[in-house]
Amino acid sequence: MAKPTVVLLPVWGAGHFMPMIEAGKRLLRGSGGALSVTVLLMPAPTPEAAVDIAAQVKREEASGADDISFRHLPAVDIPTVHTGIEEWVSLILRSHGPHVRAAIAGLDCPVAALVTDIFCTPALDVAAELGVPSYVYFTSGAVMLELLLYSPVLDEEVPGEFSEMDGALNIPGLPPVPPSVLPATMLHKKKMSTYRWFLETGRCYMKATGFIVNTAAELEQSVIDAIADGRCTRGVPAPTVYAIGPVIALTPPPEQPHECVRWLDAQPPASVLLVCFGSKGLLPPPKVREIAAALERSEHRFLWVLRGPPKDSRPGQRVPTDAMLDELLPEGFLDKTKGRGLVWPTRAPQKDILAHAAVGGFVTHCGWNSILESLWFGVPMLPWPLDNEQHANAFLLVSVLGVAVPLRLDRERDNFVEAAELERAVSTLLGGGDGEAGRKAREKAVAVKAACRKAVEKGGSSDAAFQRLAEEIRRGAVNVPKKRN
Ligand SMILES: COc1cc(-c2[o+]c3cc(O)cc([O-])c3cc2O[C@@H]2O[C@H](CO)[C@H](O)[C@H](O)[C@H]2O)cc(OC)c1O
Numbered sequence: 001m002a003k004p005t006v007v008l009l010p011v012w013g014a015g016h017f018m019p020m021i022e023a024g025k026r027l028l029r030g031s032g033g034a035l036s037v038t039v040l041l042m043p044a045p046t047p048e049a050a051v052d053i054a055a056q057v058k059r060e061e062a063s064g065a066d067d068i069s070f071r072h073l074p075a076v077d078i079p080t081v082h083t084g085i086e087e088w089v090s091l092i093l094r095s096h097g098p099h100v101r102a103a104i105a106g107l108d109c110p111v112a113a114l115v116t117d118i119f120c121t122p123a124l125d126v127a128a129e130l131g132v133p134s135y136v137y138f139t140s141g142a143v144m145l146e147l148l149l150y151s152p153v154l155d156e157e158v159p160g161e162f163s164e165m166d167g168a169l170n171i172p173g174l175p176p177v178p179p180s181v182l183p184a185t186m187l188h189k190k191k192m193s194t195y196r197w198f199l200e201t202g203r204c205y206m207k208a209t210g211f212i213v214n215t216a217a218e219l220e221q222s223v224i225d226a227i228a229d230g231r232c233t234r235g236v237p238a239p240t241v242y243a244i245g246p247v248i249a250l251t252p253p254p255e256q257p258h259e260c261v262r263w264l265d266a267q268p269p270a271s272v273l274l275v276c277f278g279s280k281g282l283l284p285p286p287k288v289r290e291i292a293a294a295l296e297r298s299e300h301r302f303l304w305v306l307r308g309p310p311k312d313s314r315p316g317q318r319v320p321t322d323a324m325l326d327e328l329l330p331e332g333f334l335d336k337t338k339g340r341g342l343v344w345p346t347r348a349p350q351k352d353i354l355a356h357a358a359v360g361g362f363v364t365h366c367g368w369n370s371i372l373e374s375l376w377f378g379v380p381m382l383p384w385p386l387d388n389e390q391h392a393n394a395f396l397l398v399s400v401l402g403v404a405v406p407l408r409l410d411r412e413r414d415n416f417v418e419a420a421e422l423e424r425a426v427s428t429l430l431g432g433g434d435g436e437a438g439r440k441a442r443e444k445a446v447a448v449k450a451a452c453r454k455a456v457e458k459g460g461s462s463d464a465a466f467q468r469l470a471e472e473i474r475r476g477a478v479n480v481p482k483k484r485n
């Protein structure tokens with residue numbers, strides 16, 4: 001009989017697609033050959049994402065792994081009217097519901113589980129209808145998962161705007177949380193019509209069999225405990241959390257090192273500040289000017305991945321272009337920083353850069369994958385969150401893990417950071433400024449690196465969670481009826 005299969009339903013996007021495929025591959029290995037993986041591919045909504053995903057699928061298919069197969073779902077209408085990224089992705093997912101159902105029902109093997117992404121709540125209903133166990137693969141950390149699960153409680157506790165309340169929020173398992181770290185969608189209830197997405201998603205998650213979270217217990221133990229104890233869900237036991245991370249797709253370095261890496265080869269150990277704002281990495285001109293002024297004055301070495309404005313700025317469609325450096329940077333900047341700074345105008349190999357001994361700090365937008373990569377290589381951070389869950393991630397880095405030096409930003413001015421503030425924080429992080437704070441963050445980053453690596457080793461917390469998950473999934477396999485009444 002054919003092996004039971006785990007069906008993955010990833011969304012497009014650098015921080016979502018590959019991390020889920022990587023987790024699927026680990027699940028395959030963890031099952032000792034008892035399972036296969038079937039990936040359902042939704043057509044990506046932008047040409048750039050489509051090219052990116054096609055390349056990744058091609059790579060996986062070329063690697064010759066027999067037990068992973070890809071199935072293309074038909075195209076659906078891409079909504080043009082929506083309230084924001086959350087509703088946009090959810091609407092696309094809802095349109096795919098019948099296709100997902102048909103694809104699963106058409107499989108000629110037992111189905112062990114359906115694994116969906118943060119946004120894929122409609123797929124949880126499909127799984128329930130088919131009697132298939134369902135898991136949310138959470139590509140962000142447990143803090144964001146907790147915020148979603150706890151949002152119906154917070155909504156009752158704070159009837160007005162979070163942005164107008166005094167004091168801090170009491171969120172189980174966390175130190176007092178300033179409301180300013182909530183995602184914008186939550187922060188401005190009245191203004192943001194996607195606020196309801198939070199409450200509905202939090203409630204809908206309770207239908208899942210489990211949460212597979214790309215984190216390690218060592219990073220977010222108190223939050224994971226709070227979810228497990230039902231403290232976020234009014235005492236109702238939440239689906240089991242499997243903290244299986246850090247799941248990072250690491251590939252061997254290319255034979256011909258990238259130009260950024262070759263530049264780093266010539267720099268002293270732990271001397272370079274990496275500045276990179278993720279796969280969407282777009283910064284408006286005033287922020288670019290502040291960064292340039294700070295980097296010029298700080299006299300530290302830097303590698304700045306600077307992208308150009310997107311051709312299309314609608315939610316979900318924003319893809320950075322290659323930067324025209326002469327147009328974006330202040331006059332004379334490149335000359336004045338020649339030798340100690342490199343500005344890279346297109347996508348850079350971030351993981352290879354963070355792995356390099358010359359990198360001593362990372363100004364990051366706090367996308368969860370960037371955070372995990374930085375922790376994996378022991379690089380302390382300067383968090384400059386821009387959007388979504390990134391402010392909450394930054395809070396975790398500074399107030400729970402202590403691996404980052406805080407950067408004062410003005411959320412009311414589109415997360416603006418003054419050049420002088422950035423200059424101060426860079427000096428603190430790389431040495432030379434407030435010695436004690438920088439030293440602590442650097443030491444913590446080294447300790448957390450060791451904890452992350454231990455977690456995924458044989459017998460580590462994430463490895464153990466993975467074994468439990470693989471066993472549970474293996475036991476849950478069901479034959480999906482071909483015809484439904
Ligand atoms: C799938 O494509 C996109 C996803 C996002 C996006 O939006 C978002 C909105 C919220 O209110 C809360 C969120 O947590 C959230 C997360 C999110 O995706 C990204 O998740 C990554 C990790 O998997 C990473 O941490 C990123 O920093 C998040 O932004 C947004 C988006 O365009 C703006 C997408 O195209």
Ligand SMILES: O=c1ccn([C@@H]2O[C@H](COP(=O)(O)OP(=O)(O)O)[C@@H](O)[C@H]2O)c(=O)[nH]1
Nearest residue numbers: 014015278279280347348350367368369370
């Ligand atoms: O120039 C870049 C920018 C980003 N990334 C990778 O893209 C992913 C970004 O994911 P993250 O969750 O940090 O943020 P997002 O881009 O989804 O906001 C990470 O794996 C980065 O290493 C990269 O390789 N080069």
